[in-house]
Amino acid sequence: MTPPPDLSRFRADFPILGTAVHGRPLVYLDNAATTQKPRKVLEAVREFYETFNSNIHRGVHHLSERATRAYEAARDRVRRHLNASDPREIVFVRGTTEAINLVARSFVRPRLRPGDEILITLLEHHSNIVPWQMLREETGAVLRAAPVDGRGDLDLAELERRLTPRTRILSVVHVSNVLGTVNPVRRLVEMAHARGIPVLVDGAQAAAHRPIDVRALGCDFYAFSGHKVYGPTGIGVLYGKAEHLESMPPWQGGGDMILSVSLEKTTFHRSPHKFEAGTPHIAGAVGLGAALDYLADTVGLGAIEAHERDLLGYARERLRQVEGLRLVGAPAEQAGALSFVMEGLHPHDVGTILDREGIAIRTGHHCAQPLMEHLGLPATARASFGLYNTREEVDALAAGLRKVREVFRP
Amino acid sequence: MSELSDLYQEVILDHYRRPRNFGTLAAADRSAQGDNPLCGDRLSVQLKLKDGVIEDIRFRGAGCAISVASASLMTESVKGRTVEEARALFEKFHPMVLGRGSREGLGKLEVFSGVSAFPVRVKCATLAWHTLKAALDGKGETVSTE
Numbered sequence: 125m126t127p128p129p130d131l132s133r134f135r136a137d138f139p140i141l142g143t144a145v146h147g148r149p150l151v152y153l154d155n156a157a158t159t160q161k162p163r164k165v166l167e168a169v170r171e172f173y174e175t176f177n178s179n180i181h182r183g184v185h186h187l188s189e190r191a192t193r194a195y196e197a198a199r200d201r202v203r204r205h206l207n208a209s210d211p212r213e214i215v216f217v218r219g220t221t222e223a224i225n226l227v228a229r230s231f232v233r234p235r236l237r238p239g240d241e242i243l244i245t246l247l248e249h250h251s252n253i254v255p256w257q258m259l260r261e262e263t264g265a266v267l268r269a270a271p272v273d274g275r276g277d278l279d280l281a282e283l284e285r286r287l288t289p290r291t292r293i294l295s296v297v298h299v300s301n302v303l304g305t306v307n308p309v310r311r312l313v314e315m316a317h318a319r320g321i322p323v324l325v326d327g328a329q330a331a332a333h334r335p336i337d338v339r340a341l342g343c344d345f346y347a348f349s350g351h352k353v354y355g356p357t358g359i360g361v362l363y364g365k366a367e368h369l370e371s372m373p374p375w376q377g378g379g380d381m382i383l384s385v386s387l388e389k390t391t392f393h394r395s396p397h398k399f400e401a402g403t404p405h406i407a408g409a410v411g412l413g414a415a416l417d418y419l420a421d422t423v424g425l426g427a428i429e430a431h432e433r434d435l436l437g438y439a440r441e442r443l444r445q446v447e448g449l450r451l452v453g454a455p456a457e458q459a460g461a462l463s464f465v466m467e468g469l470h471p472h473d474v475g476t477i478l479d480r481e482g483i484a485i486r487t488g489h490h491c492a493q494p495l496m497e498h499l500g501l502p503a504t505a506r507a508s509f510g511l512y513n514t515r516e517e518v519d520a521l522a523a524g525l526r527k528v529r530e531v532f533r534p
Numbered sequence: 535m536s537e538l539s540d541l542y543q544e545v546i547l548d549h550y551r552r553p554r555n556f557g558t559l560a561a562a563d564r565s566a567q568g569d570n571p572l573c574g575d576r577l578s579v580q581l582k583l584k585d586g587v588i589e590d591i592r593f594r595g596a597g598c599a600i601s602v603a604s605a606s607l608m609t610e611s612v613k614g615r616t617v618e619e620a621r622a623l624f625e626k627f628h629p630m631v632l633g634r635g636s637r638e639g640l641g642k643l644e645v646f647s648g649v650s651a652f653p654v655r656v657k658c659a660t661l662a663w664h665t666l667k668a669a670l671d672g673k674g675e676t677v678s679t680e
Contacts (some may be wrong), residue, residue, distance in 0.1 A: 473599045
């Protein structure tokens with residue numbers, strides 16, 4: 125086996141990693157919630173505001189032309205990141221949540237008749253549940269969820285059974301934010317497409333951890349958030365196959381999404397502009413482009429994947445040695461997140477005590493209450509990893525958890 | 535560690551491990567349920583009232599050390615008191631855990647003064663009290679700390 129790549133030299137690129145929390149060096153293990161930002165991203169955003177801040181697609185002046193070019197270059201950077209074939213397939217949105225809502229409103233809703241079915245899975249984040257429940261209330265459609273097994277993997281046979289002639293969309297998470305389960309998206313797409321069912325993939329927890337190739341996956345839509353891939357908050361991406369995006373009606377009206385407007389009639393722009401009403405988050409798009417450059421060209425997505433796989437394996441091994449600790453889930457393939465509970469202890473207390481050690485983890489239901497209910501747990505503690513995390517930080521987590529035990533020792 | 539040991543005082547850990555007045559009342563006059571969506575905590579409080587006095591009280595639920603201990607200590611401090619006294623106690627307790635009031639007259643509930651150094655945990659300490667208040671108000675609905 126080749127040793128995992130050493131990415132520790134990249135820690136210096138992240139200013140926040142040099143800060144202290146409660147007098148301790150920060151150990152940031154909440155990357156599934158949001159990732160920290162490398163200097164290149166911060167500088168790109170700053171450069172935009174300091175040297176070419178302007179509105180896009182309208183101005184005839186120099187700055188507007190530069191801003192427009194940078195915004196569209198960011199779109200093409202995203203296209204390359206996802207290996208999409210055409211920048212028209214890349215729509216900028218606020219984040220994964222907005223991307224899913226856009227597909228629900230503009231693609232799925234017009235196709236739904238009462239009794240039609242929407243299929244999701246038990247692994248979904250609330251952002252891939254609630255938009256469909258809202259559609260269900262409006263249309264009389266049925267929302268179904270495919271179950272997971274005891275290890276935290278999707279029950280594929282059961283999922284396939286729930287793909288029926290009435291299923292109008294399969295919307296599925298790529299990587300679970302609670303268990304780190306990596307779903308076999310390509311297989312799921314094959315299963316759905318064999319029945320003519322389109323597939324939306326929630327890639328919020330996947331895009332920072334591995335190369336994404338939407339053409340290899342074959343999915344119809346793919347969504348992810350900028351802030352979870354080391355970019356700014358407030359910017360995200362919806363990839364959609366051109367044929368779908370062209371056929372979909374706009375979902376918000378306003379400026380920048382039109383070709384011409386008279387009081388009687390408006391002619392909409394083509395995709396992606398017809399989905400980007402109003403002034404978009406230009407600085408965010410520029411920052412996201414810089415983040416993807418950093419991930420692919422400076423660090424390397426393959427190296428990130430290998431490093432994180434090593435780290436996750438090491439964390440599983442170290443945490444298992446902590447007295448009274450139980451890892452939640454053991455999926456066949458895991459990325460990013462690791463959930464655990466400690467006997468006799470509530471995750472919230474665990475999180476508070478770790479915080480005083482400078483260790484940031486997430487505790488609670490992780491916005492995935494149906495999954496938590498299935499697991500029979502009101503809450504878990506979750507450590508989630510990024511490219512800058514180290515084995516030493518995993519050791520610090522294990523030591524912190526022993527301290528938690530100490531505080532609660534009878 | 536001093537703020538931590540102020541938070542997780544021995545009395546609090548004791549009530550977390552062995553909650554008092556835990557369970558259900560056969561014939562409760564009032565009850566309410568409280569949710570803390572932040573940590574998934576959920577607890578219920580049941581009361582028996584007689585002539586304006588809280589004659590008996592029980593709570594049920596699972597939660598973090600702070601919320602369980604707070605519920606347990608709350609039931610001990612309001613049992614046998616009048617409804618007005620119980621309400622007045624919450625009026626004192628709430629500012630104390632927010633770090634804005636004195637501990638005076640709070641007796642054992644003083645042990646929660648350390649919560650004020652942990653602002654995100656204030657809701658854990660007050661969940662039982664909000665639930666008690668809902669039960670006393672007779673609203674019979676679920677209260678949420680969010």
